[in-house]
Amino acid sequence: MSTTPGAVSPAIDICIPHWGEPDYLREAIASVIAQTDPRWHLTIIDDAYPGDAARELVASFDDSRIAYVKKEHNEGITANFRSCVAAASTGLVTVMGNDDQLLPEYVATILRASAVAPEADIIQPGVRVIDAEGAPAATLVDSVKQRLLRPRATRPVLLAGDRLGAGLMHGDWLYWPSLTFRTEAIRAFSFRDEFAVIQDLALLMDMFFAGKRLLVVPDEVFAYRRHDESASSLLLLDGSRFAGERSFFRLAASLAQRHRWPRTRRAARLHLTSRAHALSLAPGALLRGKLAAVGRMLRHAFGP
Numbered sequence: 001m002s003t004t005p006g007a008v009s010p011a012i013d014i015c016i017p018h019w020g021e022p023d024y025l026r027e028a029i030a031s032v033i034a035q036t037d038p039r040w041h042l043t044i045i046d047d048a049y050p051g052d053a054a055r056e057l058v059a060s061f062d063d064s065r066i067a068y069v070k071k072e073h074n075e076g077i078t079a080n081f082r083s084c085v086a087a088a089s090t091g092l093v094t095v096m097g098n099d100d101q102l103l104p105e106y107v108a109t110i111l112r113a114s115a116v117a118p119e120a121d122i123i124q125p126g127v128r129v130i131d132a133e134g135a136p137a138a139t140l141v142d143s144v145k146q147r148l149l150r151p152r153a154t155r156p157v158l159l160a161g162d163r164l165g166a167g168l169m170h171g172d173w174l175y176w177p178s179l180t181f182r183t184e185a186i187r188a189f190s191f192r193d194e195f196a197v198i199q200d201l202a203l204l205m206d207m208f209f210a211g212k213r214l215l216v217v218p219d220e221v222f223a224y225r226r227h228d229e230s231a232s233s234l235l236l237l238d239g240s241r242f243a244g245e246r247s248f249f250r251l252a253a254s255l256a257q258r259h260r261w262p263r264t265r266r267a268a269r270l271h272l273t274s275r276a277h278a279l280s281l282a283p284g285a286l287l288r289g290k291l292a293a294v295g296r297m298l299r300h301a302f303g304p
Contacts (some may be wrong), residue, residue, distance in 0.1 A: 080201050
């Protein structure tokens with residue numbers, strides 16, 4: 001690859017765990033290249049998807065700031081998350097979805113926020129939700145996340161402890177692919193293999209229970225793609241995700257009791273937003289004739 005504006009030393013690693021056809025990957029890479037602040041390095045880690053389409057796509061950008069790694073064997077998304085964190089060589093790392101996009105000021109905003117609040121271990125910027133075609137989307141899930149659950153602030157706010165934990169147990173308002181972590185902070189923890197799709201929230205709660213702090217920045221600098229073919233969407237359609245969520249909430253309540261976080265424990269035991277989400281999906285599953293999925297959703301909505 002050629003040498004491009006990479007004469008500037010990178011200050012943030014952006015890693016993309018890739019699996020699938022590179023339909024959206026081109027847009028994701030282009031959005032990184034379009035950053036107003038060039039202090040980034042991008043690594044795409046291909047989880048052994050058949051063929052060379054992703055490799056050829058990355059090579060077509062001819063940019064020395066981009067690295068491509070293809071695994072010999074498929075290891076799954078959790079292992080690929082670990083690989084992305086391990087690949088970071090700077091003090092900050094973002095594990096971006098291969099179907100998401102950075103808006104042009106993402107890197108500049110994150111680096112500025114990190115410099116102003118060095119005590120923050122995780123940074124959550126403002127997020128724009130887009131659909132499969134890249135147009136603005138307004139789903140019920142995201143409306144609840146952004147209008148009801150996310151803290152309302154016009155300036156950066158630092159959160160930690162029981163207040164933060166309780167808010168996330170009421171409803172996970174974070175967007176994992178948009179988060180930036182201090183590399184040394186996230187490397188001190190491990191993803192829990194038993195939580196296949198909710199492993200991001202499980203890791204975050206482990207970090208918060210250990211005293212790590214979250215900086216919420218209002219600037220909208222990330223585009224999160226919501227579409228029906230994502231792994232989380234497919235698991236929602238058959239209701240299987242909710243069994244994992246119940247198991248996680250039981251663990252979270254136990255950890256909250258151990259750390260003497262009463263609000264978090266109560267919210268984890270109730271998990272009202274998660275129950276409401278399952279209930280909202282049940283009519284659609286019934287119309288599709290997915291009776292087993294309806295049963296899973298109702299058990300989650302009304303069970304203990």
